[in-house]
Amino acid sequence: MKWVNVAAELFLGATCSGCQAPSLRLCSRCAAKLVAQPMLIRRPSCEWLETWVGATYEAEIARIILAWKDGVATQLTRPLARSLAVVICGSGFGPSTLVPVPSDPRAVRRRGFDHTASLAKAVSKLMGAPWVTRKLLSHRGAAVDQVGLTWAQRLRNAEGRYLAAVGAEPVILVDDVVTTGATLDEAANMLCSSGHQVVGAVCLAHTPKRLNFGKTLPQSGRNY
Numbered sequence: 761m762k763w764v765n766v767a768a769e770l771f772l773g774a775t776c777s778g779c780q781a782p783s784l785r786l787c788s789r790c791a792a793k794l795v796a797q798p799m800l801i802r803r804p805s806c807e808w809l810e811t812w813v814g815a816t817y818e819a820e821i822a823r824i825i826l827a828w829k830d831g832v833a834t835q836l837t838r839p840l841a842r843s844l845a846v847v848i849c850g851s852g853f854g855p856s857t858l859v860p861v862p863s864d865p866r867a868v869r870r871r872g873f874d875h876t877a878s879l880a881k882a883v884s885k886l887m888g889a890p891w892v893t894r895k896l897l898s899h900r901g902a903a904v905d906q907v908g909l910t911w912a913q914r915l916r917n918a919e920g921r922y923l924a925a926v927g928a929e930p931v932i933l934v935d936d937v938v939t940t941g942a943t944l945d946e947a948a949n950m951l952c953s954s955g956h957q958v959v960g961a962v963c964l965a966h967t968p969k970r971l972n973f974g975k976t977l978p979q980s981g982r983n984y
């Protein structure tokens with residue numbers, strides 16, 4: 761263990777967001793886990809929306825995403841954006857507008873930042889033109905916190921949550937974690953009904969429960 765990391769824990773209380781080991785930043789082991797392995801996940805409830813993820817939401821990955829999402833470790837936006845850029849390259853999606861799935865406005869206020877908007881913006885910056893980020897979706901109102909809800913409750917909760925700007929551009933939805941996919945489905949349907957061409961969705965990770973896996977691709981050779 762490097763002396764600087766020991767000193768960081770002793771004097772600053774700094775630990776790795778993934779494994780809690782003393783460190784000023786993500787340790788090398790957890791940073792390696794962030795290297796995305798692009799996976800296409802299949803969801804019987806919404807076959808038409810091609811959804812790609814970079815990891816399974818568990819252990820260190822889950823802690824890293826939670827620390828970032830809760831505003832405790834916003835410096836992780838860039839490494840997470842690099843991971844999502846790899847997912848996009850693995851998906852084969854062509855240049856499109858990245859549309860962050862809106863968070864509950866109360867959660868954004870509590871966290872002090874809009875994590876999906878920050879992530880999408882960082883990804884489009886990494887990938888360069890013609891990739892752009894636009895907030896084409898807005899939250900209709902405060903939604904119920906989904907923690908602890910059943911599968912059926914989550915599906916019902918997603919109904920009527922978003923408003924979409926009218927347009928006709930190819931778009932890719934950006935979110936942090938896919939659970940049931942109900943949120944993505946609702947967002948995609950709203951964009952479609954407003955004239956947009958929804959190319960697919962990309963997320964940092966997914967919870968494997970009740971999801972069927974598709975193909976797994978090797979890591980993209982592109983370096984962002």
Ligand SMILES: [Zn+2]
Pocket residue numbers: 776777778779780781786787788789790791
């Ligand atoms: Zn670590």
